[in-house]
Amino acid sequence: MPESKEIRERMIRIAEIIIEELKLEDITPKSFDPDMDLVDELGVDSMDLATVALVLQDEYGVFIDEDDYPKLKTVRLIAEYVQSRLQGRKDRDS
Amino acid sequence: MSKVAQRMETLKKRMRDDGNQTMMAKTAIEPRMEPSRHGGSEMNPLHGRLKFSELLSDPEVKTRWEKVRKYFFLRESTYDMSNRCNLRCDGCYYYEGEKQFAEENRDPEAWRALMQAEKARGITYVVLAGAEPSLVPELLKACFEEMPLGCIATNGVRRIDPSVGYKIHISVWGNDATSLRVRRADKLLDRQIENYRGDPRAVFVYTFTRENIGEAAEIADGLASAGCRFTFNVFSSPVGYSGPLRHDPSSLIRTREMMVKIMARHPGHVLYSPYGAAAHTHERGLHELYGCSYPRMNSSTEIGLGRSFRQFRTDLTWDRAAACCVPDTDCADCRHYAAGSAVVTARLYRHATDPRAFRSWLDYVDTYLAVWVMGYEKGENLCEEMVSPPGHAEIGKRS
Numbered sequence: 001m002p003e004s005k006e007i008r009e010r011m012i013r014i015a016e017i018i019i020e021e022l023k024l025e026d027i028t029p030k031s032f033d034p035d036m037d038l039v040d041e042l043g044v045d046s047m048d049l050a051t052v053a054l055v056l057q058d059e060y061g062v063f064i065d066e067d068d069y070p071k072l073k074t075v076r077l078i079a080e081y082v083q084s085r086l087q088g089r090k091d092r093d094s
Numbered sequence: 095m096s097k098v099a100q101r102m103e104t105l106k107k108r109m110r111d112d113g114n115q116t117m118m119a120k121t122a123i124e125p126r127m128e129p130s131r132h133g134g135s136e137m138n139p140l141h142g143r144l145k146f147s148e149l150l151s152d153p154e155v156k157t158r159w160e161k162v163r164k165y166f167f168l169r170e171s172t173y174d175m176s177n178r179c180n181l182r183c184d185g186c187y188y189y190e191g192e193k194q195f196a197e198e199n200r201d202p203e204a205w206r207a208l209m210q211a212e213k214a215r216g217i218t219y220v221v222l223a224g225a226e227p228s229l230v231p232e233l234l235k236a237c238f239e240e241m242p243l244g245c246i247a248t249n250g251v252r253r254i255d256p257s258v259g260y261k262i263h264i265s266v267w268g269n270d271a272t273s274l275r276v277r278r279a280d281k282l283l284d285r286q287i288e289n290y291r292g293d294p295r296a297v298f299v300y301t302f303t304r305e306n307i308g309e310a311a312e313i314a315d316g317l318a319s320a321g322c323r324f325t326f327n328v329f330s331s332p333v334g335y336s337g338p339l340r341h342d343p344s345s346l347i348r349t350r351e352m353m354v355k356i357m358a359r360h361p362g363h364v365l366y367s368p369y370g371a372a373a374h375t376h377e378r379g380l381h382e383l384y385g386c387s388y389p390r391m392n393s394s395t396e397i398g399l400g401r402s403f404r405q406f407r408t409d410l411t412w413d414r415a416a417a418c419c420v421p422d423t424d425c426a427d428c429r430h431y432a433a434g435s436a437v438v439t440a441r442l443y444r445h446a447t448d449p450r451a452f453r454s455w456l457d458y459v460d461t462y463l464a465v466w467v468m469g470y471e472k473g474e475n476l477c478e479e480m481v482s483p484p485g486h487a488e489i490g491k492r493s
Contacts, residue, residue: 025104039397039401043216045166046397046398046399046440047439047440047442048166049397050440050442051163054443055146055147057146058146066443070397073396
């Protein structure tokens with residue numbers, strides 16, 4: 001299924017947050033591979049992920065459960081997770 | 095070099111370059127309010143948490159956060175160096191369980207190769223412990239040459255060569271009479287101070303047992319007058335131990351009160367915080383309060399300590415089922431300072447809820463880094479109140 005513009009933009013924004021929070025060098029939001037494994041390939045650890053999760057929580061106003069951190073292994077998975085949380089909130093509100 | 099190793103090197107370099115410029119908490123920075131994206135100081139409507147950006151809008155908090163987060167690259171593992179010790183203490187963790195029977199590998203080249211392999215899998219910090227690392231100086235040297243960040247847990251009887259630039263934790267279990275009785279060592283504190291007075295590597299670790307709480311003040315006075323820095327540990331029983339050192343609810347309260355008294359009396363020498371006292375003297379142990387993240391109690395291998403931590407025995411093997419920083423401790427009774435350094439720190443999310451909890455967590459992390467990392471200086475505590483661990487009743491009240 002082709003990615004929607006919304007998902008693409010969200011992945012770029014998430015990449016931007018990761019780059020900023022983890023102070024990554026030699027990579028830009030647009031060149032960030034959304035399927036790169038953050039743990040295996042980038043060496044992201046639990047404290048890094050907790051930091052990113054707190055910033056994402058602020059950004060999107062969604063709750064990111066501590067137990068879900070292991071699921072957030074790529075930018076794409078994070079974007080999908082945020083999307084599902086936003087959708088869940090929308091469904092509850094409607 | 096892999097991307098992971100590259101990133102670790104970049105982070106370490108950044109830490110060195112910064113040279114701890116942020117080490118003093120009260121630096122003169124301009125207050126910079128960071129309005130949250132959703133404006134004002136609105137609470138998250140879903141869960142009643144304060145936003146992270148709002149917690150960081152306090153300049154003092156923001157400075158401390160930036161100071162401690164530089165060290166998030168630390169990934170630890172621990173190593174038993176020798177199966178020998180020049181003391182034999184009651185309640186010793188090393189001489190419990192299977193690990194004490196592992197053969198010693200005394201080949202520095204084998205240890206060097208292990209350190210290289212550890213580095214390759216992302217480990218950046220080593221804790222060299224049991225039984226008594228000072229008895230194998232050639233192995234300490236080999237480890238330090240390969241892995242520059244780490245700590246040695248020693249009884250302090252024998253001085254470790256200054257060329258080994260790790261933090262050195264010297265265990266103190268009470269006054270001379272107590273040391274003689276529990277550790278069979280005469281005038282131990284004098285010998286420890288003589289070996290490590292003025293040594294920037296040294297942190298004396300006073301372990302509170304049920305029996306030695308009243309002695310802590312005089313020991314603290316002695317250490318402070320000798321210019322030594324110290325921190326606190328809380329005795330955590332080995333599996334099956336029910337002897338006189340094991341804490342009970344009353345001794346935990348008395349320990350907490352003594353910690354507070356000593357912190358007030360020796361603020362320049364004690365490395366600790368009110369939240370440390372709250373977390374480590376709570377009636378419930380660390381696992382119950384925070385959920386231990388070491389492999390022994392954590393089956394997940396996805397991320398964090400469950401993925402990366404190993405506890406190597408003297409024969410350089412390891413066993414995931416037994417892996418934690420104080421193996422053979424009764425997990426339900428674990429209040430160990432080394433365990434807390436990882437277990438409490440890992441729960442950033444649970445503390446990033448309100449200013450007091452977050453300041454307390456920052457104090458805790460700031461303390462742990464000062465205790466464990468060479469060159470890191472502790473700032474003043476940001477929260478002088480004793481805040482309860484997240485989700486638990488106020489200290490002293492049953493949750």
